[in-house]
Amino acid sequence: MxxxxxxxxxxxxxxxxxxxxxxxxxxxxxxxxxxxxxxxxxxxxxxxxxxxxxxRISAKERLKSFFDDGEYHALELKKVAADPLKFRDERRYVDRLKDSRTKTGLEDSVLVARGSIEGLGIVAAVQDFAFMGGSLGMAAGEAIVTAAESAVERRRPLVLFAGSGGARMQEGILSLMQLPRTTVAVEMVKEAGLPYIVVLTNPTTGGVTASYAMLGDVHIAEPGALIGFAGQRVIEQTIREKLPEGFQRAEYLMEHGMVDMVVHRHDLKRTIARLLKVMMKHPAEVHRPEAANDAAPAAPAELAHAAE
Known part of the structure; x- marks a missing residue:
């Protein structure tokens, strides 16, 4: 060797x-x-x-950490026209879609699934910002409508995790038409007497904020999330004033009544489950003591008789 x-x-x-x-x-x-x-x-x-x-967290990771035992069933979504306007800027729109689908493993920016949290069955929709900024297009709008219809059909609450840069410019007016469509879908859930809870993640802006993201029965925001319609610079140029520190952040909006609560990601599941059980009028869980502790202590006479 x-x-x-x-x-x-x-x-x-x-x-x-x-x-x-x-x-x-x-x-x-x-x-x-x-x-x-x-x-x-x-x-x-x-x-x-x-x-x-x-x-930011991906839609699949979000659902895995949110549902009991990480188990959920993704709902099949209707197919829509991939490039209805044959849009092209620096690149073709179909090429951008292809890249985003390869990167995220999703068909579009919204993933819809059903499962349970703390034993309570729900329908959840999650926007993935990694897919073209979580933008709202025809496919995303169809997903929100599907989530609402599934919630009504199965008599389950609807929980939506919003995270988006706004409407998708490559689909023009067809994208903007998703605002009234999703608003009507949310009203279907409410008319059925079912809770609709929205979790606002970073960022939630544009047309999504102007539609289904701000129509919840309860609005929960993650700490530090950027939430608003127009950007801070656009607002400052319009009103010609400097905006306050922390403007459009979750904590600022909660102080001014735009958000109901700011909840840490680790506590979201427990908080939402508690809210839904109250809103669905589920009976409170009563922890009964063990049978051995329920029995009253024996009287001295009874003890003497037992000894004989």
């Missing part, structure tokens, strides 16, 4: 060879600049442990 060839040379080569590190091995906190290990962040539902900054 040539020990120089078989042992020494491989050792030297391994020392000189640069080790490739995956790009997503570490994630940088946008607020503090702290580097967080990817696996630790994923296990913490994409919340930075030290700063409590809520990062």
């Amino acid at each position: 040539n020990w120089i060839t078989n042992y020494v040379r491989p050792k030297i080569t391994s020392l000189l060879t640069r080790t490739e590190v995956p790009e997503n091995l570490w994630i940088k906190c946008p607020e503090t600049g702290e580097m967080v290990f990817h696996k630790d962040l994923e296990a913490n539902q994409w919340v930075i442990p030290s700063s409590n900054h809520h990062m």
Whole structure:
């Protein structure tokens, strides 16, 4: 055996060879600049442990962490025209759709599923910002309508996680028409006497805010979420005034009555389950003591008789 060839040379080569590190091995906190290990962040539902900054989470990961045991059934959504206007800017619209579908594994920006939280059956719709900014187009509007129809058909509450940059410009007026369509769908749920809870995530803006995202019975926001219709710079240029600190953030909106509560991502499931049980008038769970503790202590005479 040539020990120089078989042992020494491989050792030297391994020392000189640069080790490739995956790009997503570490994630940088946008607020503090702290580097967080990817696996630790994923296990913490994409919340930075030290700063409590809520990062964006994919629709599939959201549903997995939200439903009991991570189990849910994705609903089949109706097909719509992929490129009704034959739109093209720097790239063709169909090419952008193809790239987003490959990147996210979704057909469009909204994923609809049914499952249970703390034993209570619900229908949930989640917007994925990674799919063209969670923009609202014909397919996304159809998904919201499907979610509402499924909730009414199955007599289940509807929970929607909103996260979007607004309407999808590549579909023009067809995109804007989804605002009244989704509004009517939400009214169907309410007329059926079913709860509709909206969770506003970062960001929720544009036409989505102007329609179904602000029509909930209860509006919950994640900490630090950007929520509004027009952007802050546009508003400042229009009114020619400087906006307050934290304007359009979840905490500011809660202080001014636009949002009912700001809830940490880890507490969303428990909070929504409690709200739905109250709104659905489910009987409160009574924790009865064990049978051994229910029995009254025996009187001295009874003890004496038992001893005989």
